[in-house]
Amino acid sequence: MDAFNLLKTDHRKVAELFEQLESASGKKKLDVFAQIKTELDLHAHIEEKIFYPALEEASETHDIVLEAYEEHKQVKTLLSQLSRGRTANDEWQAKAKVLQENVEHHVEEEENELFKKARAVLNSEDVEELGMRLEEEKERKQGTKSSKGTTKAASKSANKSASTSKSAGKAAKRVSRSSGSKSSGSKSTKKSRSKKSGAKKR
Numbered sequence: 052m053d054a055f056n057l058l059k060t061d062h063r064k065v066a067e068l069f070e071q072l073e074s075a076s077g078k079k080k081l082d083v084f085a086q087i088k089t090e091l092d093l094h095a096h097i098e099e100k101i102f103y104p105a106l107e108e109a110s111e112t113h114d115i116v117l118e119a120y121e122e123h124k125q126v127k128t129l130l131s132q133l134s135r136g137r138t139a140n141d142e143w144q145a146k147a148k149v150l151q152e153n154v155e156h157h158v159e160e161e162e163n164e165l166f167k168k169a170r171a172v173l174n175s176e177d178v179e180e181l182g183m184r185l186e187e188e189k190e191r192k193q194g195t196k197s198s199k200g201t202t203k204a205a206s207k208s209a210n211k212s213a214s215t216s217k218s219a220g221k222a223a224k225r226v227s228r229s230s231g232s233k234s235s236g237s238k239s240t241k242k243s244r245s246k247k248s249g250a251k252k253r
């Protein structure tokens with residue numbers, strides 16, 4: 052699974068739930084909101100644990116990733132305030148509208164800016180591997196892993212470590228090729244950086 056597609060699918064699902072929230076009335080609004088909260092909590096968790104760290108260090112995506120973390124904080128604050136509401140009164144609905152607008156803004160920035168820049172930082176193997184890790188973390192969090200799921204995950208994780216070392220090797224190659232200089236100092240700095248990100252992946 053491609054990481055971008057996985058995250059976009061989450062975004063569409065939340066957008067649909069916000070549409071349902073608008074048309075729902077009374078107690079039903081709170082039920083739909085509960086679904087929105089579950090989806091957004093999970094989505095923010097996998098992005099913060101897996102997707103953002105993969106992009107945080109690259110200069111192309113550094114600033115926008117930090118901004119995304121901040122936007123998540125605001126969304127979480129609104130989610131927790133709304134979840135304390137007992138009735139969907141006018142104030143609650145106004146807050147829910149602000150939540151929707153914040154999420155829409157965040158999604159737009161992510162899909163139109165972050166994903167575009169991320170394509171320059173990640174190769175297609177990285178994108179696939181990240182997608183797999185996002186999916187696994189989602190399943191783990193949802194507690195949907197059956198014994199069959201565990202076996203699947205074990206084989207996936209075996210593949211993952213193979214592909215990680217493969218991509219780490221490639222990254223090292225890319226680094227040594229792009230550095231092109233004989234300065235061993237800068238080379239070793241870059242190498243240790245790629246080692247660090249490799250270690251993070253595991």
Ligand SMILES: [Fe+2]
Pocket residue numbers: 058062094098158161
């Ligand atoms: Fe997102």
